[in-house]
Amino acid sequence: MPRPLTDNDFIAFDMEQAAIGHQLFYDPILSGNQNITCAHCHHPDFGTSDGLSLGIGEGGHGLGPDRTPGTGAEKIRKRIPRNSPGLWNLGAKDIHTVFHDGRLSISDVYGNGFNSPAQEWLPDGLNSLLAAQALFPLTSQFEMAGNVAENQVTGAVHDRIDKGWPILAKRVRTDPRYGPAMVAAFEEVETTEDISITQIVNALAAFMATEWRSTDSSFDRYLAGDTNALSPAQQNGMNLFYEKAQCSDCHSGPLMSDQKFHALALPPFGPGRTRQWDPHVRDVGRMGESDRLEDAYRFRTPMLRNVALTAPYGHNGAFPDLESMIRHHLDPLASFANWAPEMAQLPSVPWLQKADFVVWQDQFEMQRVRSKIDIAPVKLSQTEISSLVSFLHALTGASVDTPPFGVPVDFAP
Template structure:
């Protein structure tokens, strides 16, 4: 009997009837991107002209060499020099602090199901808002963003620690400090004006985005192109796991055993469900806290209470969004604060978060930096770590070393063979003439 992909899928589902093995993804699961727009977005993604001091690009913290993250637990944005784990503080322009959370990977964010972004989900689709989005800007939110992925781009460029720059270092930083963001002449206008002032960009917009002809560029025009590039470049659905689901090349050996555990006994799919291994929900998993924490500048604490910062619901304390596991083998360190540098250690922590937190020893990847708030200030504070542990609701799962190794093998099957290079890759140069992070 001929084994067709459909018959193979039916057989696989029947053999794993007690597990929610997903169906293969298709073109219908993704936004369709025009190539000219993706190519323009590629240049903007790698161009440092959109940062306040012209020293940081989107790619600085989301580089394909590091799985679309940056290889550090907590990045050094403004005031950092270099790329990836070797990035360090600029002695002539020291950062104010580390970025409070680990730089998330960008895989498959062009898929329709990604409707919540950031570790705490503070940006999400909301049909009740005029803009269709719920964001921290609320009433100041403007129209024109083509997708939630495009709207995501508006936050890093406004952060003094990430891209805008500090105090009065540049005109964008000044506008941000004054709270002039969306108004005419505000921070977004100034970023768009920089792009428009470069003739090559203006010509590319006239070709790729005819809707911008005859008017000045707006920030949403810049953001939309970057989003189209990310959606195209970092689409990842050609892994061995995808081939398995499509009936093209069945998983075997440890990877197959790990898949059965993942969707069965280990219970991983309770949260890491669906085709991209995420339920897009929020869970308290007892992750160690390090770095400056997430708070306002005037707050002295170093806590990060996760989703509760958005909802003010105590039930959401220390809960963070379930990340997709696509290409997870490339995206270390792991956790909202990057507390785990090793995937096996992260997995051992996850199957019993309370015990994992109790035995945790620092293994983060942090650039040398004499921060005002010590990186591990909370590690010695029993009260905060007890609160993190108390928020965990997951029942521990007992797995043998062999079973853990099998799950790691399955996670390896989620890696795309093209993930390390991307589709368009890193451009040799960008229209601004600024150096490109290779």
């Protein structure tokens, strides 16, 4: 059984900076075409995710499962290749790796404290791994940057990943809502001209870490000594989680993740996250970052606080609810065989429908996915599965609906 999480497990962030990050998170100013915000893919109404298997990014309209893919020249050209992860407890000190494939981690390989897609071009002065993570949706064509030739940001990023950040920083520092406030909040900033992308993502990190820290679930109270915090079904599920069901082999420690990578043979679909020169529509997971064949189809173990709020599940959102995701863990091959495209939460995009499941026509790729499984089957009864689901609901924080800041009243998705 893990120890309970405490305040000492989290980075202390400045609340004045967090307040600025709160505004920025819900402001389209950080997108290339100024038509999408961080909150469109990470909204508290959907557990800080978006309720979709694969998101609809730049060019779409609306929020959550009702989001539409746009029309005309502004319509989306591609679904987001992977499921939008929840943002709970990302300010924890022990987190050293993020993204489904771990492409951002704490490391000094480039001399700047991080191993990231920006390599040596990552800006200096980042206050956390979370701040570094916040940089990359801003430069992603299909998430927030926009398509080539549509705006200055995406054009600059096409040249080199770090070239777009100064353009966004200029937008923010010349905006009267942000410039003076950031001068007041950041000691290293003397005038608005000193504001760079570093202060922007540091503010975003301060907000996300403050807003979505969650340590007051029934399970947390149980770990802190309240033996009555869990119902009998939840206690049975907890015992299964840490023993017979073997969930804690990977979902271990106070954060309920080993932060390692495992292959579960989730049914593939969508555009894939292909590497340069890869002719296949596929997602090879960790191998795309490590270039090690043994890492093929492995994905990072997610943390589980508030997991009941973040459906659908898996790196591509293949499973619509906790029970179906649990059943896949118990017998991946049987689950794979029984999976149907209707289980994916994919808003209709007529011009992408042929591509959504084209990987299923590649029998060799499908066999490669099925043949790489890092977990052994486990037999559980329906009652035991229901108990596991009950336990996972016991990981929902008591204060998730009353965060420090909340959604701005003027946020209009």
